[in-house]
Amino acid sequence: MDFENYYEITRVADFIHTYNFSRVALQFPDKLLKDSSRVASSLRKKIRHLLEDSNGTPEESRGAAKLYVMADTTYGSCCVDEVGAAHVKADCVIHYGHTCLSPTTTIPAFCVFGKAPIMASNCAESLCNYAAKCGKPVLVLFGLEYAHAMPDIKEALTVEAMKYRDSNSGFEIYYADVTNSIIIPSESLKMENRHLLLTDNQDNNEDFSGKTDIKFRINGLRWSLPEGYSLSDYLLFWIGSDNSAFTNFILTFHSCEIVRYDATEGYLKTDVSQQAKILKHRYFLVEKAKDANMVGILVGTLGVAGYLDMIHQMTELVTKAGKKAYTLVMGKPNPAKLANFPECDVFIYVSCAQTALLDSKEFLAPIITPFEAMIAFNRGSEWTGAYVMEFQDVIASHTVEVKKESEARFSFLQGGYVEDFDLQEGNDDKDTVLSLVNVTEKALQLRNKDTQLFSRRDAKSGAEYFAARSFQGLEIHGSDSFPEPFLIGRRGKASGYEDEQNK
Structure with missing residues (x-):
């Protein structure tokens, strides 16, 4: 090396x-x-x-x-x-x-990124043999550790693809590019969807056939689609290991045809159904999380831009759903750490896309992502099949939803909520409406206080809850006031305890 x-x-x-x-x-x-x-x-x-x-x-x-x-x-x-x-x-x-x-x-x-070894000729041959049978245009993506080898792979693919130019099995090959190896600090990414960027035609050096309208970003890669095409029209060819980056890729684009070239073993793996099963398990966790009463929000990063916004958003989401929520900062979570919080029915893990999926088999409670929490705790939300890993995308979608919700106003004249209710017609009407709304809200709160239909106001915070629970851990106040468990047994050193008789 x-x-x-x-x-x-x-x-x-x-x-x-x-x-x-x-x-x-x-x-x-x-x-x-x-x-x-x-x-x-x-x-x-x-x-x-x-x-x-x-x-x-x-x-x-x-x-x-x-x-x-x-x-x-x-x-x-x-x-x-x-x-x-x-x-x-x-x-x-x-x-x-x-x-x-x-x-x-x-x-x-x-x-x-490093420079993992790869046989470019073998990779090109494997791809072309499969693409010739598939009949779809090919989009080549790769793990960042193979970015250094992409010029050689492109050259080998160009030579290999020439063999199929004159036959009916000809195909087109397109490539993703690395976004950048330099990360610039960003205080807020609320308005940026890092997975699907609906932007103008600017910075389109990577476009395929001129005009483009959709840009994609995932795992540090970016690419564009020609106008009129969708990602399902392509064969997605992944070069790299079966790691967290590939799992992220599989979940995000699970509806597309995907094959993976394992550079370590030197063979093409066409069956990725095992990875696709992860999606069914994640949906099971979403359904299980809907029954939770107490939710722990695990902080899985202190550096990724937008993590504070995501934590606040999750707290607001859980509270509005009438459940108890509190935040836990404990570094890398493991079953032993989370076992100290058996009261939690589910945990929301706020972290980067490639560490967000934790296997919940060894944990007492399921661990879900912010996107899964949005589906589980938002009233009326349904899973459409789309899956989002980057929590910046969740922030962006939540901003749109809040904007839509804020447009609705309660109309006492029409007897319900309407989308285009104008409060600018007169100050007297505005004051009357607002005062009626405030009175109605107070009446609803008093009516539901006994029935506990809206219990989130009475819900204790995490700190208050744990301060009131019976077991709070062992406390050693001093040598003269040891708790009872510390008085059991002998005192002194093993070579001669205080109560041991000399023989």
Whole structure:
């Protein structure tokens, strides 16, 4: 392995030098941590050489950026660890290994995807043999670790596809592109749908046949469809491992024909029904969550842009459904941690798309995503078959729903809620209507107080609930006031307890 090429030492050093970062955090997953010291050393040397070339004196290069190695990330290793970077007051993060490319909130990041090996010729041959039988145009997508090999794969596919040009089994091949390896902080993505972007024809360098109207983004990839085409018209060809990125891809585009080329084993897998079964299980969890009374909101990220908005939205959603909700921050969740909250009937996991799906088999209560919570707790919501993983998409859709709801007004003249009720006809009418609405709301609250039809006002918060429960854990106040369990047994050291008789 070419070490400097694999870790992109030159590109990273240029990035740090160009933007004049002074404190840089290097984030490694566990499997790459063994190379961290060597990467830091190589980067330090390269940055000093760049400073010497620009300043001309070795003395001035002593002000090179300080590098800090981060490991054991707070949450998923695919996300930029802004919490860990804040501990060393870093102004930039260099992220190595598998990444979800989720937007950050406060700090820029440069992602080094790595360079997984692949046989381009074998990949091209496998794809063309299957596409010739399928008869659909092909859209090639890939894991980010294979982005470095895409030029070779494109060249091999071009040569291989020429064999079918003159036959009836000819087909067209299109490719997705990497969005960017640099993540720019974004305070709010409420108005951006990161999966399906309905935008103008701008930045259309990747379009297929001129005019395009729909852009897609998922797993750090982007592509466009020609006008008049839908994604189901294409054969989706995924190059990569069966990992969280592929699962995200399967769930989002489960209605399309998908095949996967396993670069490690070197074969094409056409049956992805096993992954598709995940969707049925997720729908089962949604139905089970509808019966929940107490809901825990698990914080699975402290860095992905929009996570606070998502937490507030979930709290509002659960409360409006007449259920109890409280937020839990515990790092990476596991069965032992969540077992401390047996009162929770279901948990909502707010995290990036590639860590959102937790297998609930080992947990006492099911764990669902924000999108699944929207279906479970929104009155009248039905699952249409579409599936959303990015919680930024959920925020965007919720904003549209709130806007629609806010347009409805109660009309006492017409005896119900109407969509286009105009309150601007007169101030007297407006004041009268508002006062009647307020009186009616108070009457409904008093009427339902005893029947508890609307119990959310009387629902206790999570802190109040746990403060009132019988068991709150063991408390050690001092040596003279131990709880009863601590008085059971012997005192002293094993070599000679206090009550042991010397023989």
